[in-house]
Amino acid sequence: MPPVARFRSVVLDCPDPRALADFYAAVLGGTPEAEDGADDWIVLRVPGGPRVAFQQVEGYTPPEWPRADRNPQQFHLDLDGYTDYPALSDGPAQPSSDSIVAWDGDRVA
Structure with missing residues (x-):
């Protein structure tokens, strides 16, 4: 069966779109x-x-x-963190030990 729609975007609700977009752009x-x-x-x-x-x-x-009883997680993004990207090097990607700090300052990884 052929598709009837094309995937366009993942949309995240938030209080400050610019701040959250800047955070994810940095990541x-x-x-x-x-x-x-x-x-x-x-x-x-x-x-x-x-x-x-x-x-x-x-x-x-x-x-x-x-x-789960109040304001449950409604959506999340699964991300793999790397210190080196295969597209930019000759070797395989290596997992990163660095942490990511959330746009609100909390350590998230």
Whole structure:
């Protein structure tokens, strides 16, 4: 059966789209861009990856992971961290021991 739609974006709700897009650009690469000149919808085109959009939501309540009874995790991105990328070297990628600091300052890895 042929597809009836094309995958376009992963969209993350957040209180500050520019800050979250800048964080993910630092982690994944790419340049965040405001779509239609508005800062309430920022798009990050990840090199060799998906288009990730960040949408401002007034009154946003973040998930309280790992709680499931109130504000449960609604979505997450699985990322592999590397100190060296195969496309830029002759050898295989090596897992990174560096941590990533979240856009709000919390250590996340």
